[in-house]
Amino acid sequence: MTKERDQLQTSNNNLTKERDQLQTERDFLSGRLTNCKQTCPEGWQKFESSWYFLSETTEKTWEKSRQDCLERGADLVIINSREEQEFLFNLKKRVWIGLTDSVKEGTWKWVDGTPLTTGYWYDKQPDNAGPTGNEDCAEIHEDQSPLKAWNDLSCDSKLNWICEKAFQHHHDNIL
Template sequence: VFKIIVSKQNSLTEERDNLTRKNSVKFLIFPKKVQLGWRIFRGSAYYISSTEKTWQESRTYCQSVGADLMIINSKEEQDFANSFQTYMWIGLTDSETEGRWKWVDGSPLTTSYWRDGEPNGKTVENCGDIKTFTAERSWNDENCSHSLKWICEMKLS
């Protein structure tokens, strides 16, 4: 009788362990800086400011919390950014070379969502923002010294 009980207990323990492995919930461990006010979307956390700063001040803030200004890599991410309905800085600039737009990580701009007529080539407008968020093509080039809200992006993977 004892052998049967032990065998049954081992079998139940093994079954429990298998179920736990198969059905375990994977928890994301967010960086300490990702707290209230951040929104999660497709492997990144995003923070939309409630105050306004210049493009560089905005970038400095994002970097101070382990993020950077948002890089938009897809139509879905563009739609996500537009959903905030906020005139805001994104991580796009041509300040190094006029007309050569790059993201804050140094990658070149390949897919864009510029408004009609933008970028308009004004040499004092070297920073990218989302301006007309009611349209998919919402980007604008702006004077970097203007104060706007901004959006930070922190990769979670």
């Protein structure tokens, strides 16, 4: 009897341990899943190694657009290649991008602080013209050609915008 009881006890302990491990694993995986809903949510599209969110219907000032991106765990888009510029242009919207010379007139910087090296300005832009003579934020203007599409605009204008979130590779292989 005693022997049998001990065997049952051991077997019970092992099952409890196994159950706990499975629960931990399940919690971990469902956490990953919610996480994926946050990193691959509705309205985002993937291109190369980033996710992009285009505000389809809402229009906001540059600052408010940037705020929206930050709240989504992203930032206004930074354009690092010709391919990326073409991809964004093909979304066919007038959109804010993460480029401004509000700190120092004429010195264009991306939202991450890096200076602009390759720009895709429309001819004669940036001209800082505008009604107030103060255009410190950059947009992609859908009426131009893909590689000559940027225009400087007053940051208080209201446009659609594009957020960019860099990819985290460790999510790819888990699901």
